[in-house]
Amino acid sequence: MKILLRNSDLNEALSGVSNLGFVPTMGSLHKGHISLIRKSLISCNKTIVSIFVNPTQFNNRNDFKKYPRNIKKDLKILKNLKVNFVYMPDKNQIYSSTNRVKIHLKKKDKILCAKHRKGHFEGVIDVMTRLTKLVKPSKIFMGEKDFQQLLLVKRFIEKKFKSKIISCKTIRDKNKLALSSRNLHLNKKDLIKAGKITKEIISFKKRLSKKKISKKFILGKKKEIEKNYNINIEYLEMRNYKNLHISNKINNSKIFIAYYLNKIRLIDNF
Numbered sequence: 001m002k003i004l005l006r007n008s009d010l011n012e013a014l015s016g017v018s019n020l021g022f023v024p025t026m027g028s029l030h031k032g033h034i035s036l037i038r039k040s041l042i043s044c045n046k047t048i049v050s051i052f053v054n055p056t057q058f059n060n061r062n063d064f065k066k067y068p069r070n071i072k073k074d075l076k077i078l079k080n081l082k083v084n085f086v087y088m089p090d091k092n093q094i095y096s097s098t099n100r101v102k103i104h105l106k107k108k109d110k111i112l113c114a115k116h117r118k119g120h121f122e123g124v125i126d127v128m129t130r131l132t133k134l135v136k137p138s139k140i141f142m143g144e145k146d147f148q149q150l151l152l153v154k155r156f157i158e159k160k161f162k163s164k165i166i167s168c169k170t171i172r173d174k175n176k177l178a179l180s181s182r183n184l185h186l187n188k189k190d191l192i193k194a195g196k197i198t199k200e201i202i203s204f205k206k207r208l209s210k211k212k213i214s215k216k217f218i219l220g221k222k223k224e225i226e227k228n229y230n231i232n233i234e235y236l237e238m239r240n241y242k243n244l245h246i247s248n249k250i251n252n253s254k255i256f257i258a259y260y261l262n263k264i265r266l267i268d269n270f
């Protein structure tokens with residue numbers, strides 16, 4: 001496994017590599033990341049994983065500072081998986097002054113996390129554009145856990161580059177909670193609570209009939225969960241999973257949630 005810190009090393013290591021699979025991450029790797037990496041290892045000639053906690057996608061400085069970092073453990077995991085390359089750039093490698101990218105989201109895209117985390121997706125798309133330009137992968141593996149991110153990055157990247165975005169299923173723990181590096185910030189009590197909330201939404205979705213479902217009905221569920229678990233839900237919405245328009249039918253739709261547990265923001269979709 002080659003560890004690459006500088007763009008010049010990256011260029012040299014990747015020259016002549018074809019059918020390259022790329023898994024961009026912010027580290028603190030868990031089984032969700034590992035499932036993406038395994039998919040790349042199976043379907044590509046070589047696999048590169050990046051670890052870069054991208055400052056521009058954090059709308060809160062403290063959140064960036066406190067984001068879990070476990071480089072030693074990550075490298076051990078990647079070595080065991082037999083990943084070919086790990087790219088661990090610092091900020092200067094990614095944000096040199098010569099490669100400015102200006103990203104604008106349309107008004108219709110400013111929903112869900114884009115509405116509540118100002119500048120977040122602009123930062124994500126910016127860094128993904130820079131990374132794709134550098135790595136030039138055939139395929140980029142991304143998780144459905146971050147569904148809105150997946151759709152936006154797919155739209156921007158596939159328009160600009162030849163790389164294809166491959167979507168990968170959400171990996172959950174035994175309590176159904178979606179794995180996330182941020183779960184490391186949760187105490188045992190909150191982990192149990194998050195598992196219960198997750199199960200509650202899964203069963204709520206199962207019980208939804210094929211009939212029309214009003215916005216008010218979903219709002220009622222939101223209020224019920226907020227009250228029962230004493231939490232703050234940023235959004236609980238049912239949206240079409242192709243265009244993310246608000247939906248009133250369960251067909252072709254997903255339920256999206258973002259909520260806070262002890263100041264830790266969790267997102268999921270079902």
Ligand code: AMP
Pocket residue numbers: 024025026027031032033035036141142143144145146168169170171172178179180181
């Ligand atoms: P992150 O390190 O959080 O930026 O995530 C890197 C990639 O892993 C993104 O494409 C995420 O959507 C994906 N990912 C994160 N958690 C999971 C999960 N539980 N299941 C599947 N993919 C995930």
